[in-house]
Amino acid sequence: MKHQQRVDFSKVSIDGGFWKAKQDMVAGTSLMAVYARFAETGRFEALKLNGVEGQPDTPHIFWDSDTAKWIESAAYVLQKRPNPELERLVDSLVDDMVESQMPDGYFQSHFQTVEPENRWTRRQDHELYCAGHLMEAAVAYYEATGKDAFLKMVCRMADHIERVFVREGSAKFHSPGHEEIELALVRLYHCTGERRYLELAEYFVNVRGTAKDHDSSYAWCNPRYYQAHLPVREQTTAEGHAVRAVYLYNAMARLALETGDERLCSAAKKIFNNIADRRMYITGGIGSSSVGEAFTVDYHLPNLTAYAESCAALGLALFAQQMAQIDEDARYADVAERAMYNGFLSSISLDGKAFFYENPLEIDPMLHHKDVSVDENKERFPIMQRKEVFECSCCPPNITRFIASIGNFLYTHERGMVYVHQYMESSARFETEAGPVSLVQRTAYPYDGAVAIDVQGVRELALRIPGWCGEWSAMVDGNAVQPQCRRGYALLALDGGSHTVELTLAMPVCLVAANPKVQQDAGRVAVMRGPLVYCLEGVDNGAYLRDIRVDRAADWSIGWENGLGVQALSCTGWRRRLDPAAPLYAPLQDDLEPASLKWIPYFAFANRGETEMIVWVQVR
Ligand SMILES: [Zn+2]
The missing domain is CATH 2.60.420.10 (Maltose phosphorylase, domain 3)
Structure with missing residues (x-):
């Protein structure tokens, strides 16, 4: 097992080019856009435990994690660009949380406001998940500013969690329903030197999937959903909710690095290979189904209904980078790169103000309007335009913290x-x-x-x-x-x-075929140049994109798409003549006509209104 040290982004300055522009966008636009949406929806007010007027069941169980990731994003921006005004906003949120923390160290705005009697009773309710994100934010804020009030607060919280879960065993469950705290505790250990935080992380990873960990609190799914179907060292495939899964696998790889645990390293490697060889979109998106936001089975990678949550692609990049530290193999950085430039980057609009939660590989607007005879339970497709905020808004602040700390990957x-x-x-x-x-x-x-x-x-x-x-x-x-x-x-x-x-x-345009077992992509190719996956949009190429054929021998030209500020590719392809009088079915004819095709990077799709989009096209 290798033991490589990662160079922290604080020692790397992205001072020009592609990612500098993205970091400028996050610092100049996205960060405060997300802040404004979170303020409007009551997420920050909730920290004062006054409830939210007119909404009895709020704050929601995951709101503190949204706030935490926003603070973590702000901390990464502050690390590189001092900004007293931004720091004041964070300090005010920290003051509210410190004020609201209970004497025993507990803090969770939902449970303290809505159902204090139910603390630590339901595994699925994100208490440990929120605590983990708060720990990561506190470490980041301390490292950026040297201010330790938040750090001390999360240490009291970690001490409380250790008491409840390990020493007293009074919690009604044993490991998180949504992983995240495992990684956060390792960070807290490195920041404070307190080894028991590392041991608590190990406890949560080691207890997962054991007989002790069994519980029946989830009525609608089985332990595979939250990666508790087997002890982690016996797991070999990526299962369940994709974000939870990659956060766990990342923690497994991280703990292997910390402790030299070969079995943990080997399990993480098997799981990584299962993802990279069988369960990952060409964009680095993972978790192909909206049902459970989950991994399904090998080679099931539908394009129109791809779930491919932004947080999952981002989590895969982090997992891959972690694997690179324990196993010398460039494929980890390859996968991180694939996600980073494609299935992750598509999640943010080119103006930095709006976000995707799901990142499909094909859009047909007609399908969104097809279920004309029912008013409910229409077939579900990913939305076609990014939004500024979601009710479940895990992605936007995750996206901003990822871009602001992209220097970690170099x-x-x-x-x-x-x-x-x-x-x-x-x-x-x-x-x-x-x-x-x-x-x-x-x-x-x-x-x-x-x-x-x-x-x-x-x-x-x-x-x-x-x-x-x-x-x-x-x-x-x-x-x-x-x-x-x-x-x-x-x-x-x-x-x-x-x-x-x-x-x-060398960066020639490359036509990429999928393994024949990926039925959805049979007879089709994707266009790549370097690390970028390209797509066709209706706004450039007209309607009925599934009928387009790309020519194997096409001459490609590379140009700059001014409207989008991205590099575009052009080539000649083929499509059938569209005759308005054509019958629904007719004997096969040779009616292909040349068509000029314009391709834009996948990450730039859906920035010009609702339109068709396709990645996998026919080939001639
Ligand atoms: Zn998300």
């Missing part, structure tokens, strides 16, 4: 070897076992495969050669080199001085 190191997992315009400075190093990346990635890295102090460099890349070359100080490759990383030996390493990754 580097790891072990015994002086520096691994470059992602390519982004950036500069970084950090300590390794072999001394201080600095790396400055200059690149127009993901639109261009040329990456120049000015390195200083590095003796061994491992550059990820992305799985999508068939042809690449490398130079050091202008001289071509032929580095040896190990598990997807090109290894360069340097002398620790100042050098410029240039990596050129």
Whole structure:
């Protein structure tokens, strides 16, 4: 098992290019847009435990987690961009929570307001989940500002949880219905040095799925839904609610890193392979069904009804990055990249104000209006336009915290070897076992495969050669080199001085086929260039996109789509002549006509009104 150290985003500055624009958008627009929606809906007022007028059952059980993720996002923004006004907003929320915390350390706005007698009685009610997000937010805020009131509050809460779940055993259940606190406790341990927080994380992971953990509080599902069907070390497939699942798997990988537990590492590896080989969309989306927001069975990846929750793609990227620290293999960073640029990034509008919860791979607006004879229980399809807030609003603040801390994905190191997992315009400075190093990346990635890295102090460099890349070359100080490759990383030996390493990754347009077992994609291909998945939209290509054929031998051109601010692809394809007088059925004819097709990156779909969209198209 490897033991790579991740370089924290606080040591990495995204100072230009693709992700700088996204971080500017989050800091300048999204963060306060989410704040305003949360304020309007009473989420912040709820922290004062006054209830919400006219709504007897609010605050909802998950509201504190929304608030926590907003604070965590604000903390990551503050880490890089001091902003006294933003800090005051956070301080005021922290004051309210500290004020509302009970003498025994408990804090949860729903239970304290609505049903205080039912604390720690129902596994499915998100108490531990909210506590976990508050811990992550408190650590982030402490690291960004040095202020410790929030950190002390969550430590009192963690102490309370340890007492109730471990020492007294007075809670009516043993592990969270929605995982998250496991990861948070590891972070709290690192921040405070209190080893019992790590042990509490281990307790929650180890008890899951054991005989002791059995309970019957969920009436409508079975333990697979919350990953308690087997002890975690015996689990081999990704099951149940996809967000819960990847948060657990991430925690398993994290604990394996902390404790060297080989069985935990091996289980996490098997589960990761099950996802990456059989249960993941080409976009990195996971959890293909809205029923239970869950994984289903191998190769079941429907496009029109894809659930693919934003939080699940994001969670998969985090799980993958965690795996990269314990198992040297570029496929982890490949999967993180796939999710990051596609199924995750589609979740936020190009103006940063609106969000998707679900990320389908095909949209046909007609289907949303087809059930004309019923008023209820119409067939469910993902919404076609992003929204500013959801009743269950887990995704928006998760998206903002992810983008604000994207620098976490770039580097790891072990015994002086520096691994470059992602390519982004950036500069970084950090300590390794072999001394201080600095790396400055200059690149127009993901639109261009040329990456120049000015390195200083590095003796061994491992550059990820992305799985999508068939042809690449490398130079050091202008001289071509032929580095040896190990598990997807090109290894360069340097002398620790100042050098410029240039990596050129060929980025031709690639037609990608799915495994024949994915029935939904049979006879179809997806278009990729570099890490980006592309799609067709009705607004560019007319109606009936399922009839379009892309030509295997097409000439592609690359252009800039000014209206969207993204790179677009064009080629000639084929479609059948649309004759208004054509009968419903007729003998097969050769009536294909050339059609010029315009493709935009999948992440940019649904930014120009309701329109058809398709990823998997026919091929000729
Ligand atoms: Zn979500």
